[in-house]
Amino acid sequence: MIPVNTPLLDGKEKAYLTECIESGWISSEGPFVRQFEEKVAERMERTYGIAVANGTAALEIAAKALGLGPGDEVIVPSFTIISPVQAITKLGAVPVLVDSDPHTWNMTAEGVSAKITNRTKGIIVVHIYGMPCDMEPLLQLAEVNGLWLLEDAAEMHGQQYKGRPCGSFGAISTLSFYPNKHITTGEGGMILTNNAVLADHCASLRNLCFAPERRFKHYELGWNYRMTNLQAAVGLAQMERLDYFVEKKRQMGTTYHEVFRHSPHIQIGLHETEYAQNIYWIYGVVLNKQYPHNAAFMQARLAEKGIDTRPFFYPMHLQPVFYSMPWYLSHDFPVATTLADRGFYIPSGLGLSTSDQLKVISTVQKVLDIHAHT
Numbered sequence: 003m004i005p006v007n008t009p010l011l012d013g014k015e016k017a018y019l020t021e022c023i024e025s026g027w028i029s030s031e032g033p034f035v036r037q038f039e040e041k042v043a044e045r046m047e048r049t050y051g052i053a054v055a056n057g058t059a060a061l062e063i064a065a066k067a068l069g070l071g072p073g074d075e076v077i078v079p080s081f082t083i084i085s086p087v088q089a090i091t092k093l094g095a096v097p098v099l100v101d102s103d104p105h106t107w108n109m110t111a112e113g114v115s116a117k118i119t120n121r122t123k124g125i126i127v128v129h130i131y132g133m134p135c136d137m138e139p140l141l142q143l144a145e146v147n148g149l150w151l152l153e154d155a156a157e158m159h160g161q162q163y164k165g166r167p168c169g170s171f172g173a174i175s176t177l178s179f180y181p182n183k184h185i186t187t188g189e190g191g192m193i194l195t196n197n198a199v200l201a202d203h204c205a206s207l208r209n210l211c212f213a214p215e216r217r218f219k220h221y222e223l224g225w226n227y228r229m230t231n232l233q234a235a236v237g238l239a240q241m242e243r244l245d246y247f248v249e250k251k252r253q254m255g256t257t258y259h260e261v262f263r264h265s266p267h268i269q270i271g272l273h274e275t276e277y278a279q280n281i282y283w284i285y286g287v288v289l290n291k292q293y294p295h296n297a298a299f300m301q302a303r304l305a306e307k308g309i310d311t312r313p314f315f316y317p318m319h320l321q322p323v324f325y326s327m328p329w330y331l332s333h334d335f336p337v338a339t340t341l342a343d344r345g346f347y348i349p350s351g352l353g354l355s356t357s358d359q360l361k362v363i364s365t366v367q368k369v370l371d372i373h374a375h376t
């Protein structure tokens with residue numbers, strides 16, 4: 003089976019991990035945590051980086067630090083992982099969902115604009131699958147309406163929007179370092195901001211909100227969402243190779259693009275727009291409307307031929323966990339619904355070899371052709 007993702011860990015990861023073990027610094031108190039935070043913040047052109055346990059934790063802390071509470075509305079895409087939406091609901095606030103653009107698969111300023119009310123407090127922008135959202139109109143919308151913008155840049159390490167790094171937009175940005183992201187720490191995440199007050203608050207929320215004057219005394223409830231020195235050691239080694247990783251992903255994506263753009267059966271992610279070149283976090287394909295099968299069927303056929311795949315996100319407006327929530331509205335979001343039904347992604351990790359990629363290409367083409375009329 004050709005796996006859907008294999009990370010590349012052949013830089014200084016092992017050397018830095020050995021340093022942790024030999025020095026005995028394995029907890030969050032170790033020196034790699036600060037070094038990793040500084041390295042990521044510098045790269046994303048932010049003043050502060052706060053390393054945490056995972057990308058979901060980063061979003062939870064960020065939403066809390068931004069002051070979100072009961073009754074507040076936050077605009078967020080339906081087509082996303084649940085993490086940004088649960089960060090909103092866990093604080094008693096209301097996620098207001100928007101559909102995606104059918105070509106970029108991202109939320110748009112027009113979609114957001116239609117959902118702003120006098121209870122709207124902010125926008126969580128989620129960049130999907132390697133192509134950033136069109137940020138300028140979103141930032142402008144936030145500013146004109148006095149809203150904060152939180153950027154979920156979990157899939158965007160090393161990506162730029164009009165020459166500015168993703169992870170640098172809005173009041174706070176968050177990252178994930180899960181093994182399928184461009185940079186991994188096994189599990190891990192980071193909060194990025196230029197605001198010293200927000201940065202302090204996030205650092206406190208990550209560490210149980212210990213009072214500055216007395217350990218084990220608390221004025222607020224937080225979490226233990228700290229990152230270990232072991233994770234940060236891996237992350238630092240990974241960051242040293244970010245440019246190479248981005249280049250490698252772009253090569254992988256371009257190779258797929260050159261073949262699949264000619265396919266009559268599928269829609270593929272945009273290779274470039276006027277504001278960015280895709281960095282192909284994953285290589286996604288969407289079966290055309292006329293194609294006689296859905297993603298689940300084709301994924302099963304590909305698995306039989308040794309190609310591992312994953313489905314696209316399952317949209318928030320179809321989540322059973324939200325049906326009973328008081329804010330839930332049974333709106334249809336047709337683009338998100340179609341993406342979930344007809345989209346999946348093929349092997350696209352950093353460790354994918356050229357020969358395996360060629361095998362994926364020929365198998366996917368063959369399987370798509372075989373089932374086009376049966």
Ligand SMILES: *Cc1c(COP(=O)(O)O)cnc(C)c1O
Nearest residue numbers: 056057058085156157178179180
């Ligand atoms: C991966 C991902 C997350 C969650 O990160 P974890 O580290 O797995 O918790 C959040 N948002 C987006 C857009 C992601 O792709």
